[in-house]
Amino acid sequence: MIKSFFEPLRIINRKAMLALIIVEVVIALAAWQLSGGGLIPTPLKVLQTLGKMVQEPSFIDNLFSSVVLTIKGMFISIIIALVISYLSIIPFFNPIARFVIKCRYLTLTGLIFLFTLLTQNGHELKLSLLIFGIVPFFVTSLLSVIDEINKQEFELCTTLRMNSWKTLWEVVVIGRLDQVFEVMRQNFAIAWLMITTVEGLSMSEGGLGVMLIRANKYVQLDVVFSTLVVIFLLGIFFDFILGKFREWLFPYTKLSTRN
Amino acid sequence: MNANVYTKTGPLVCAENVSLQYGTKTILRDINFCIHDIHRPNMEQGQVVSLIGRSGIGKTQLFKVLSGLIQPTQGVVKIDTDQHPVRAGEVGIVPQNYILFNHRTIYHNLKIGLDNAAVKLTDAEKKSIITDYAETFQLTEHLQKYPAQLSGGQRQRVSIIQQVLTGNKFILLDEPFSGLDVLMIDRVIQLLVKVSTLQEQNTLIIVSHDIENAAAISDTVWVLGCEDGKEGATIKHEYDLCAMGYAWQPEVRKEPGFQDLIANIKSLL
Numbered sequence: 001m002i003k004s005f006f007e008p009l010r011i012i013n014r015k016a017m018l019a020l021i022i023v024e025v026v027i028a029l030a031a032w033q034l035s036g037g038g039l040i041p042t043p044l045k046v047l048q049t050l051g052k053m054v055q056e057p058s059f060i061d062n063l064f065s066s067v068v069l070t071i072k073g074m075f076i077s078i079i080i081a082l083v084i085s086y087l088s089i090i091p092f093f094n095p096i097a098r099f100v101i102k103c104r105y106l107t108l109t110g111l112i113f114l115f116t117l118l119t120q121n122g123h124e125l126k127l128s129l130l131i132f133g134i135v136p137f138f139v140t141s142l143l144s145v146i147d148e149i150n151k152q153e154f155e156l157c158t159t160l161r162m163n164s165w166k167t168l169w170e171v172v173v174i175g176r177l178d179q180v181f182e183v184m185r186q187n188f189a190i191a192w193l194m195i196t197t198v199e200g201l202s203m204s205e206g207g208l209g210v211m212l213i214r215a216n217k218y219v220q221l222d223v224v225f226s227t228l229v230v231i232f233l234l235g236i237f238f239d240f241i242l243g244k245f246r247e248w249l250f251p252y253t254k255l256s257t258r259n
Numbered sequence: 260m261n262a263n264v265y266t267k268t269g270p271l272v273c274a275e276n277v278s279l280q281y282g283t284k285t286i287l288r289d290i291n292f293c294i295h296d297i298h299r300p301n302m303e304q305g306q307v308v309s310l311i312g313r314s315g316i317g318k319t320q321l322f323k324v325l326s327g328l329i330q331p332t333q334g335v336v337k338i339d340t341d342q343h344p345v346r347a348g349e350v351g352i353v354p355q356n357y358i359l360f361n362h363r364t365i366y367h368n369l370k371i372g373l374d375n376a377a378v379k380l381t382d383a384e385k386k387s388i389i390t391d392y393a394e395t396f397q398l399t400e401h402l403q404k405y406p407a408q409l410s411g412g413q414r415q416r417v418s419i420i421q422q423v424l425t426g427n428k429f430i431l432l433d434e435p436f437s438g439l440d441v442l443m444i445d446r447v448i449q450l451l452v453k454v455s456t457l458q459e460q461n462t463l464i465i466v467s468h469d470i471e472n473a474a475a476i477s478d479t480v481w482v483l484g485c486e487d488g489k490e491g492a493t494i495k496h497e498y499d500l501c502a503m504g505y506a507w508q509p510e511v512r513k514e515p516g517f518q519d520l521i522a523n524i525k526s527l528l
Contacts, residue, residue: 152358155328160425161348161375170371175362252362255407 041222050226058206063230066207069123070188070195073130077191078184080131081138088143089168097143103136108194112201122202129198134191141183145176178250185242192235265501267295269340271306271462272325272429277334278491279320286317287324288491290334294462297478297501304507305461307451309473312483313528317492318466321483322431325464326350338429340460351422351430355437357414359406365417366402369393372424392420396450412443416450423454429462430454436469444469448476470524471512474498478506482527496527 004010005020012020033042041049053059088097108129115132119125149171157167199209208231215223247254270293277290297304312318323329325336327347336345359368366389373385380388393399396416406414415435422430435451436444455463455476467473474480480498485491498520500506511517 150358152354152356153360155352155354156358156360158328158347159326159351159422159427160371166375170360175360178362250362252405252407255405 039221041225045222046225046229049222050229053223053226053230062206062208062211063234065205066195066199066209067234069126069130069199069205069207070191073127073134073195074184074188074191076127077131077134077138078180081135081142082180084135084139085142085146086168086172089146089172097139100136100139101143103132104140106136108133108197122204126198126202126205129201130191130194133194133198134187137187137190138183141187142180145179145183146172149176178246178253181242181246181249185239185246188238188242189235192231192238196231264300265304265506266298267501268298269296270294270337270342271296271339271460272464273337273342274325275334275337277321277324277331277336279317279324279329280332280491285491286320287331288489288493290321290324290494292481292494292497294464294479296340296460298459299507303456303459303461305455305458305463306479307455307463307465307477308479308481309470309477310464310466310481310483311468311470311473311524311528312466312492314468316483316485318483319433321492322352322433322464322466326352326431328352349427349429351425351427353415353418353422353430353432353435355434357411357418359414359417359421361406364403364405365393365398365409368406368417369402369421369424372421376424376426378426388424392424395453396420412439412446415447419450419454423457423461428458428460429464431464431466433466434468435465436467436472444472448472451476471521474500474505474517474521474524475511480524482524484528496524498524 004012005016029043033044084093084097084100087093111132112125112129115125115128119128153171153175154167157171162170195207196209196212199205199207200213203210203213208227211227212224215221215227272294274290274292277287278285279287294306294308297306310318310321320329324331325345327336327345327350337343338345338349360371363371369389369392370385373380373388389402390399393402398413398416398420401409401413401417406417409417419430419432432451435447439447451463451465455461465473465477478499478501480500481494482496482498483492484495486493486495503516503520505511505514505517505520508514
């Protein structure tokens with residue numbers, strides 16, 4: 001049994017995998033507890049701080065602020081990214097989509113001043129930077145989904161006498177909606193990562209990013225670690241929820257092809 | 260039914276001097292053929308033509324030319340009784356991997372065929388037609404399933420019926436016997452015979468490596484190959500199985516000359 005855990009390409013059952021995960025987590029926490037205690041807080045200390053932190057009245061406000069900003073940013077970003085990606089099929093718009101992809105290499109820091117001039121307040125600034133940061137990643141993933149469509153699907157539409165707009169709708173829009181959802185799920189992690197960065201630009205609204213910056217400033221590493229635990233767990237929770245939503249909305253994605 | 264009593268009338272699918280080149284490379288050269296409407300007394304007799312050729316010879320490219328998906332460099336493909344140049348969408352294709360819309364149930368995959376048919380029907384009429392076809396082709400219990408839940412043979416049936424429901428009289432099938440066991444091949448043969456006899460002008464063009472099974476259900480066999488010293492594949496030989504007495508005979512494999520015919524086709528490849 002234990003030998004199989006170290007065998008390449010060995011497929012182990014769900015129960016065994018769960019047991020393996022639990023054991024590895026326990027070992028990691030034990031190693032952390034035993035090696036910590038100096039500058040780095042131990043898991044026990046982090047847990048205690050976390051307990052205190054969640055009871056503070058400002059915590060819920062900060063958490064709510066981050067979650068709302070992320071969801072708002074994600075929603076607007078996916079709409080913009082979908083429009084750009086779907087339009088990329090029309091030759092005129094394709095260069096625009098290709099350019100947006102390359103914007104991944106633009107750094108947000110260099111654009112803060114420009115966005116500050118263009119926006120009305122701190123909230124708008126954070127939202128704009130978040131959207132500008134996420135959209136190129138969304139478009140990259142969405143264009144890759146479109147590029148991977150089997151050419152035979154388009155030929156099928158032609159033989160079924162669909163015009164090019166109907167084909168676009170059936171194959172690219174409806175036919176890939178499940179993958180759009182998957183792209184959204186995968187890129188949520190990027191949005192969640194960026195949120196803490198952009199929150200530092202306008203601290204008046206609070207947020208988990210603001211909590212991190214303040215705790216770092218006063219070298220409260222137990223608070224930093226506790227906040228990171230919250231961010232980490234929330235990220236995993238959203239990933240799980242979006243995965244479940246995908247299965248519920250698109251039941252065919254769970255089906256494996258029979259031969 | 261006497262297989263010897265038949266007549267051939269007007270042309271349904273014709274290729275005139277079709278050539279296809281990619282850059283300087285000639286893929287297809289001087290393809291000429293004509294599929295005529297075959298009539299047999301007291302029945303709707305469609306046409307079944309097999310296209311036999313070695314791998315990589317250009318069968319798929321010929322397929323695409325015949326369906327109007329790509330334009331030949333030279334020549335023209337004409338279809339139907341009025342012999343107009345083929346346009347994309349007028350000829351159905353059933354690819355080897357039976358492409359369907361994976362996000363739609365089998366019912367909706369079939370309905371898409373009817374939605375885009377020339378004849379406009381109400382939803383109730385569409386449902387009735389789909390139910391009828393599903394029953395005829397043993398798909399009733401699968402109508403609410405997704406393509407991923409079906410076996411290869413079942414997907415193939417859906418794929419063929421989808422094309423029939425669109426109203427495509429001319430259907431090209433790429434390797435319909437590939438990867439199927441002996442029993443499944445028999446069922447596919449029955450299915451193709453059934454589709455070919457649904458309507459007088461239904462015309463199936465089958466591309467296959469399986470010479471024996473393809474020839475067993477065909478009225479014509481074309482051998483696609485290259486001629487010595489010439490670049491590009493062409494139809495090297497056409498076998499008129501109606502004239503030879505091998506068409507429409509369920510037990511044709513037991514005919515004394517049939518195996519010789521298969522050997523003869525093989526020798527040409």
